[in-house]
Amino acid sequence: MDSSSDKDLHDLLTKLRQKYAVMGQDMASYLDGLLHADYLTYWDYVHLDTLLSLQNPKTQFPDEKVFIIYHQITELYFNLVLWELDQIVDKTDLDETFFNARLDRVIRYFQNLCSSFDIMSEGMEREQFLMFRMSLLPASGFQSAQYRMIEIKSTDMINLVDPVSRPSYTSRDVKDHLEKLYWRSGATELATGKKTLTLQQFEQKYMKEFLELGARHSTKNILRVYESRFAGKPEVVSRMREYDLLANVYWPLSHMKSAARYLQKDPEDIKATGGTNWQKYLPPRFQKIHFFPALWSEQEKAEWGRPAVEKALQRS
Ligand code: HEM
Numbered sequence: 001m002d003s004s005s006d007k008d009l010h011d012l013l014t015k016l017r018q019k020y021a022v023m024g025q026d027m028a029s030y031l032d033g034l035l036h037a038d039y040l041t042y043w044d045y046v047h048l049d050t051l052l053s054l055q056n057p058k059t060q061f062p063d064e065k066v067f068i069i070y071h072q073i074t075e076l077y078f079n080l081v082l083w084e085l086d087q088i089v090d091k092t093d094l095d096e097t098f099f100n101a102r103l104d105r106v107i108r109y110f111q112n113l114c115s116s117f118d119i120m121s122e123g124m125e126r127e128q129f130l131m132f133r134m135s136l137l138p139a140s141g142f143q144s145a146q147y148r149m150i151e152i153k154s155t156d157m158i159n160l161v162d163p164v165s166r167p168s169y170t171s172r173d174v175k176d177h178l179e180k181l182y183w184r185s186g187a188t189e190l191a192t193g194k195k196t197l198t199l200q201q202f203e204q205k206y207m208k209e210f211l212e213l214g215a216r217h218s219t220k221n222i223l224r225v226y227e228s229r230f231a232g233k234p235e236v237v238s239r240m241r242e243y244d245l246l247a248n249v250y251w252p253l254s255h256m257k258s259a260a261r262y263l264q265k266d267p268e269d270i271k272a273t274g275g276t277n278w279q280k281y282l283p284p285r286f287q288k289i290h291f292f293p294a295l296w297s298e299q300e301k302a303e304w305g306r307p308a309v310e311k312a313l314q315r316s
Contacts, residue, residue: 059132063124067132070119071141077109078146084109085153089220096230103222103239110246117254121261129262133273138197140273141255142187145206149213150247155223155291157214162186163288174214178207182289186281196275223292240292248289249305253312256282284308 013027020027043049054072057064084102091098141147151160157177161169162185169180187199195203222240230236259278280286284305290296296304 057132058135061128061132063128064132066119066124067129070116070123073116074113074141075144075146077113078144078150081106081109081150082146082153085150085222088222088225089153089217094225094229096233096236099225099230100235100239103236103243107239107242107246110243110251114246114250114254117251117258121254121258124262126262133262134271137271138201138275140198142183142198142276143202145202145209148183148206148210151289151291152210152213153217153221154243154247155221157181157218159223159291159293160289163286166288174218175211178211178214182287186287187276189275198275226292237295241295244291244295245308247291248287249284249308252282252284252287253305253308 016030017027020030055065055068057068084105088094088099088102157174158166158169158172160182161177161180162182164185165180169177171177184195184199184203187196188194189196222243226236226240256278259273259282263273263278276282285303288301288304290301290304293301
């Protein structure tokens, strides 16, 4: 369209006048404002100066910057995942096309996170990591609230209960499920078996919010939307399975590779964590978290994570 033609301009002005009139506003005053307004710049739009002011290393080790920025990148991706999940669960006229398209986005974000994790597992000097990590205690990625929110919005809370209690758990109360979440039972100190300080601080800050979120999403999460609208549809099922694997096997395994690279062998190194017995806690085959358990056979659930590990071993 040639927007500079007189007729087009006239039409535009008419529409603008109507827009402002609806709100009881005078269009001319706004046009006057436009005359004086600055042009939008890229750096203002993306808040570049603010963005680049958010990395504040606690030590002089150069690789700590890699560590901070990659955590921030991950949190931004988690935020995008939550954005897509919200669009699915909040949509009133949801159809399969929309559901699949948004799940494809979630899958893409997780794939990117998995393929970029070597920035952590390969991209820092171990000696530097072990030094600067000690200055960050007891903070840990374990305290990522968005990671927990993704879990809560994806499935029923019972599916996030620790795998020992889960099979015999009869309560349908979200409050009870919250007590037994897998990560609350998992984050115990190596030496004493008590809750780690990392966990205590995380609980103090977020448990109330998680309870509210859990209650709000108990009937409105990805699993429930699937069951009520798209159960058994092959195009949907394949995406749900892929998402489940990415969130609960592939990302955890990419993440664990970093833990193995930096923390294995020397018992002293274990101090550079939030204090968990991570070798017992982190592996998907021990956590056994499936967002969509009905989409997996008993054997697949029992061997959760094993095929992915075998594939990775074949590649290396
Ligand atoms: C060199 C890199 C990393 C190492 C060595 C590492 C190590 C660990 C360890 C040992 C734990 C167990 C809890 C603890 O004792 O602190 C943990 C948990 C966790 N970390 Fe990392 N981590 C790394 C990078 C990241 C990054 C980039 C993220 C992104 C946000 C992240 C997010 C998490 C999450 C969400 C958990 C909890 C996992 C669960 O509950 O299953 N970590 N990490």
